[in-house]
Amino acid sequence: MDKNYITVDVEGLNPEKFINLAVINGLTLWDIERLSITNMRFNMKEKDFKQIRHIAKKTHCRVKIARKNGFIFLFRRLFKRIFFIIGLVIFVLLIYIFSNIIWNIEIVGNKVVNDQLILKSLNKAGLKVGTYKKNINLRDIENSLLKDIKELSMVTISLDGTKAKVEIVERTMPPTILDLEKPMNIVAAKDGILTKVIALKGQKLVKEGDFVKKGQILISGVIKDHENLPIDVTRALGEVYAKTWYESIKEVPLKYRYFERTGKCEKFIYFVLPNNKIIKLWSNINKFQFYDKIIEKEQVKLLGFNSPVTKVTEYYYEKIEKIKNLSYNEAIDVATNLADEELIKIMPKDIKILERKYDKILMKDKVRIRKLILTEEKISKEEEIK
CATH class of the missing domain: 3.30.110 (Translation Initiation Factor IF3)
Incomplete structure (x- = not known):
């Protein structure tokens, strides 16, 4: 017998009549067994199954395939699931690839040096979001960071999954020393009536109660004698306080005109790649004449990890102009x-x-x-x- 066959159940008041008619019509049935008074089971070739439907109709019986036997049916099932298998393989590959990429850089310990300066230096040394972990030499990057940013005394970089943790110890920098030889004037940053003038070095040109204009010299670095001739140039030092005003x-x-939201809102979504290229899924056209615009940004997550792609959602809330007395x-x-x-x-x-x-x-x-x-x-x- 054929190794690829189906097992069929027939149910009716007279299943024997069904069997007899099937055999008379030249169909090959084997391993026929009775399951109950109204049920019988047998094996047959799959290609003959369509022919027994009209016999089932004549004998008022119902037929159904109980199981399919043989390699060909197993192959068909696997073939039907080929896309699932391919998807599963791709899924596993993506997990492996994404788990070996740096998706997040955490900087801790810095107080004076800002994060952007450190990230810029890390990028130059070869560590940035999207870098493959096997291409990273942590010790070389640490040394590069120390050479690039003089305010750092120690840098330790460690990898935790897809995150790079950068621990910073800042150097205690000496206080800034003023160049007292550099000629400087003390001038007014804005208009005001002077309340306090403290001249530590230089020639005081104003006094408390004077009205001064923005840019006016208050303490001059040019020292003059009683004949108004310059005799020395220095760096003027001091502080000047004044009464100022804001209006x-x-x-x-x-008949007051104002805007009020109608409740209507349009939402547009697009994606920003690391190179600032924008990908729009569809054309975004805001049809509102007056509106409030709100923008939300979030990192796109792939398999639970943050990717370098940013999802941007723009909300447009319609407003209408109203008049109120x-x-x-x-x-x-x-x-x-x-x-x-x-x-x-x-x-x-x-x-x-x-x-x-x-x-x-x-x-x-x-x-x-x-x-x-x-x-x-x-x-x-x-x-x-x-």
């Missing part, structure tokens, strides 16, 4: 908030506030507010004498 004027109409008090509140926001942006954080002044003017169709903040701060800076 913001805002006008808000009573404000009362004078509401308009004043809006203008005040706008002025406060502007002052926060332009004022230094460590400034000393002396006084706040606030003026408002109500007009026919709008309000105007003026916020003035008086401060005291250091306004002196060095400027080379040319």
Whole structure:
């Protein structure tokens, strides 16, 4: 008998009649056995299976393949799963390849030297994201980093899976020594009314209470005699403090125009490769006239590891222009908030506030507010004498 055959179950009120008709029609059946009063089982060639369907219909029986026997059926099953097998092989290869690539560089221990400078030096020495681990000589890279960045006294690089850990010990650098022979003036960095003048070296040209303009010389490095003739040139040293001010004027109409989100949002996704090349999966066209734009970035993960590819998602939230009729008090509140926001942006954080002044003017169709903040701060800076 053929080594490649199928085992068939037939079920019906008269399975014997089915067997007899199959044999009469020239079909070869063997190892026929009764499973129950209504069930019988037999073996046959697979190519004959289609021919027994009309016999099953005549005898009101149901037939089904119980199992397939032989190498040819095993080969077919394997062939149907060939893509799965290929995918499995590729999966294993990718795991092996990605597990031997540096996907993350962690820098610890540095306080003065910034990460970007260290990463730039590592890149030049041959260690960067995407580098194959077998191509890395850790000791050579450590020595290169020490030669490249003088602020480092010791560098230790270790590999942990796909991560390179760079441990830094910084050198205690000597304090910066001023070149006292270099001619310098002390000048005003901004306008102000002087509150304190400390001249350690050089010729003081101003006094407390003077109003000075930006760029004006406060302590001169050029020393002059009583006849106003220069007798020496030096580096002026000192500090000068002054009263300064920050002002913001805002006008808000009573017929106030503003923007409000509609709830509609468009999302566009693209990928950025290490060479800054952008790959877009589809054309991104924002159809909104007014919108808020928010950008999110994340590293693409492959098999649980961060890859050098960045996924960028852009969100566009539609806005529409609206008009609201404000009362004078509401308009004043809006203008005040706008002025406060502007002052926060332009004022230094460590400034000393002396006084706040606030003026408002109500007009026919709008309000105007003026916020003035008086401060005291250091306004002196060095400027080379040319």
